[in-house]
Every structure is written in structure tokens, then in C-alpha cells.
Amino acid sequence: AQKITQTQPGMFVQEKEAVTLDCTYDTSDPSYGLFWYKQPSSGEMIFLIYQGSYDQQNATEGRYSLNFQKARKSANLVISASQLGDSAMYFCAMREAANRLAFGKGNQVVVIP
């Protein structure tokens, strides 16, 4: 069963604007972790940000922040001040206590000047 849902179609965002990428998840495990990865056209997987299920505050890493809404099982990625280099595929992932790391299908972002 799909546990990570990313349903937005490809997105175009103006340079310097903020963009929000949606991610919802499904788990009955009280302990889990949520991750976002970036995959540029070159193909490598780049870790961006992590949120633990018990973390009280939303995670931030530079221009990346995670809008964690536990009750809604939502973990949206916000990229502030978009740059051309942010054009990529973005994947949301969840790690449960069983140690699986499962990914969503990804969101395509294109930053236009």
C-alpha cells in the first residue's frame, strides 16, 4: 500500500519566489522519520531535510523548511527564494520503526527566470 503520497503535477515557479511541495503519509507507528530528497537532472539523490515524529518544532535547513502537521499526517517542503539550481525532482520519504525507508513518486519543479 502506498504510504507516501505526492500528487502535485509538475510545478513552475518564478525565481526568488517560494514554493511548497505537498507530502502526506500514512503510518500507525508512533515513531517515524520524514525526509526530503532532491534529484537534479544529473540523477544523484541529495538529502535536504529531516523531521522526526517527536520533534516539537518544524525542521529548517537554510532555504528549506518542513511544515510538519502531525495530526493531518502532512510534511510539506517549503523552498524559499527559489534559485535556478532548485529545478529538480523532489522526493518525500518516511522511515518507520521496521527500518524501511519508503519514497513517494516525487514532485517535478522547474524554476523560471
Place this chain on the structure above:
Amino acid sequence: DAGITQSPRYKITETGRQVTLMCHQTWSHSYMFWYRQDLGHGLRLIYYSAAADITDKGEVPDGYVVSRSKTENFPLTLESATRSQTSVYFCASSARQNTEAFFGQGTRLTVV
């Protein structure tokens, strides 16, 4: 070099042949993973391992075999390759449950 490396980077094989994709990490991470990436499907987990000699099935394990006799190596074998196994394969490792996974560069496998 430190890190996680996959070999080969590119492989073309014929239907029915056995092929092994290699993954090696130098961090002594406990956890290792194999994924396949196909257009429209994102990354799908094939197998994962919590430690040496401990492996478990992921979402799409059929047609694949793994082993983990040493912590640093996690080879993936396609026992009898099929065209549907044409894909990009990623290996990853992580130290603990609440830390990020580091990915190899990927192996592009084509089955003809």
C-alpha cells in the same frame, strides 16, 4: 574513497541472464537499501538490510536476491533478468533510523 559506490554504472544484459549489481560503503553503516527508479513510480524499495546477515523484502522483491555477509557490501542479483527489470537501481546506506540515507550514483540496467 570514502562513501557509497555502485558498480557497474551502466549494464546491458540479455533476457534470462543472471546479473549482479554491487554496492559498497565505507562508513560501516548498519542499514542498507536497494531501490529501483522508474518513470511514474518514484523509488521503490526492493530489499533492505538492518545489519550483516539480516535482510528483508521491500515493496518489489520478486526476481531479485540479496545477501549481506559483510557490513560494507550489499550486492543485488537478478537471477534471470527480464525486460521489466530495465531500470535505474540505487543503493543507499544509513547509520541509524533517524539519520539520512546516503545514495550511490545509481546503476542504469538495460535488459534486451
